Amino acid sequence: MSQQTRSYLAVALAAGAVFALGLGVRQSQALFIGPINSSTGIGYAAISLAFAVGQIMWGVAQPLAGAAADRWGPRPVMVTGALLVAAATAATPLAQSSAALIVLIGVLAACGAGAMGPALLMSAASRWIPETKRNAANGIVNAGGSFGQFTVIPLAQLFIGLAGWQPALVILGVLGLAAIPAILWITQGHAAHAAAAAATAPAGTLKQALAGAVKDRSYLLLNLGFFTCGFHVAFIATHLPGVVASCELPPAVSAWSLALIGLFNIFGSLWIGKVITGRRMKIALAWTYFARALLILAFFFSPKTTLTFLLFACGIGFTYLSTVPPTIGLVIKFYGPRYVATLFGVAMLSHQVGGFLGAWLGGKAFEASGNYDWMWWADAALCLMAAAVHLPIREAKTLAPAAA
Numbered sequence: 001m002s003q004q005t006r007s008y009l010a011v012a013l014a015a016g017a018v019f020a021l022g023l024g025v026r027q028s029q030a031l032f033i034g035p036i037n038s039s040t041g042i043g044y045a046a047i048s049l050a051f052a053v054g055q056i057m058w059g060v061a062q063p064l065a066g067a068a069a070d071r072w073g074p075r076p077v078m079v080t081g082a083l084l085v086a087a088a089t090a091a092t093p094l095a096q097s098s099a100a101l102i103v104l105i106g107v108l109a110a111c112g113a114g115a116m117g118p119a120l121l122m123s124a125a126s127r128w129i130p131e132t133k134r135n136a137a138n139g140i141v142n143a144g145g146s147f148g149q150f151t152v153i154p155l156a157q158l159f160i161g162l163a164g165w166q167p168a169l170v171i172l173g174v175l176g177l178a179a180i181p182a183i184l185w186i187t188q189g190h191a192a193h194a195a196a197a198a199a200t201a202p203a204g205t206l207k208q209a210l211a212g213a214v215k216d217r218s219y220l221l222l223n224l225g226f227f228t229c230g231f232h233v234a235f236i237a238t239h240l241p242g243v244v245a246s247c248e249l250p251p252a253v254s255a256w257s258l259a260l261i262g263l264f265n266i267f268g269s270l271w272i273g274k275v276i277t278g279r280r281m282k283i284a285l286a287w288t289y290f291a292r293a294l295l296i297l298a299f300f301f302s303p304k305t306t307l308t309f310l311l312f313a314c315g316i317g318f319t320y321l322s323t324v325p326p327t328i329g330l331v332i333k334f335y336g337p338r339y340v341a342t343l344f345g346v347a348m349l350s351h352q353v354g355g356f357l358g359a360w361l362g363g364k365a366f367e368a369s370g371n372y373d374w375m376w377w378a379d380a381a382l383c384l385m386a387a388a389v390h391l392p393i394r395e396a397k398t399l400a401p402a403a404a
């Protein structure tokens with residue numbers, strides 16, 4: 001391995017570490033829905049609403065943070081995000097009302113996580129990495145988020161068991177601060193570069209790029225598919241512990257299922273990053289969404305045992321965030337890397353609108369019927385729709401790179 005290749009790999013791994021901490025802390029919050037409800041009596045639907053608001057605010061934050069990073073560089077944006085996640089997570093035990101949970105989990109923590117989310121991380125990493133290696137690097141960054149889910153969620157469950165849910169949230173908040181050194185490293189010299197590029201860019205360039213994108217049928221179809229991804233991911237991340245509890249299985253099944261989703265998405269992210277290099281990314285996305293639909297239907301009609309949950313977690317985990325590298329890859333392919341943080345941030349907003357509905361409607365469905373059956377049907381139908389809408393996307397053919 002050459003020194004140059006090692007340098008690219010180090011940047012991708014550092015960005016993946018930041019994503020690991022941000023996503024791991026954020027995804028582990030679902031483990032606290034039951035304890036918060038038991039301790040405060042706020043109500044399952046009200047707590048789910050706070051998480052649903054968090055889904056959409058995570059999405060709202062990304063294009064705004066992306067625009068700020070495209071103008072001034074990602075370092076101040078991402079460091080601020082890490083501080084917000086840490087402070088809001090550690091302060092959550094003080095919340096005694098739905099409004100307080102919405103502010104802490106739904107707004108502050110979510111916006112902080114959005115400011116250090118995949119749009120900025122992949123944009124920051126891609127500027128150090130040549131075009132031929134970007135898809136693989138994006139897969140590594142995405143796998144980092146999954147590694148965080150695999151490691152942080154079981155740790156959160158362990159902290160809850162050892163110290164209680166309130167101290168566990170404080171520990172998670174402190175853990176989130178570990179992202180800051182990695183952020184400082186991958187963004188060194190980056191702010192000056194971004195400011196210089198912005199100073200020499202024609203006036204209105206970002207506005208023109210956004211105006212062109214929202215009129216592009218392929219970009220809109222990509223956003224529609226990513227909406228489905230958000231619905232699917234948020235429903236499972238938020239309500240899988242509730243599904244496990246409704247089947248009268250122990251809480252450890254929830255923690256290990258979510259952890260296995262993260263573990264297997266490491267493999268899925270690395271695999272998709274390799275597969276889409278030199279290939280049609282829209283086809284990879286269509287097959288990924290179709291596979292999700294089949295897995296959901298197989299799970300729905302299977303007996304709900306511990307083994308069923310763990311096998312479902314392995315299968316769905318392989319596809320879980322594997323949509324991210326080809327989606328950002330298509331954005332770069334359509335418009336180039338200059339404003340990728342903003343344009344992919346808009347796609348993430350679509351993703352999180354779906355996430356809001358997946359998290360919120362899951363809670364409403366359970367309160368109305370005592371189960372999640374119609375949510376599983378909706379999820380499967382949306383995945384089939386997403387598989388179909390990617391096929392008309394106009395994507396230029398790409399020649400596979402020559403072997404090194």
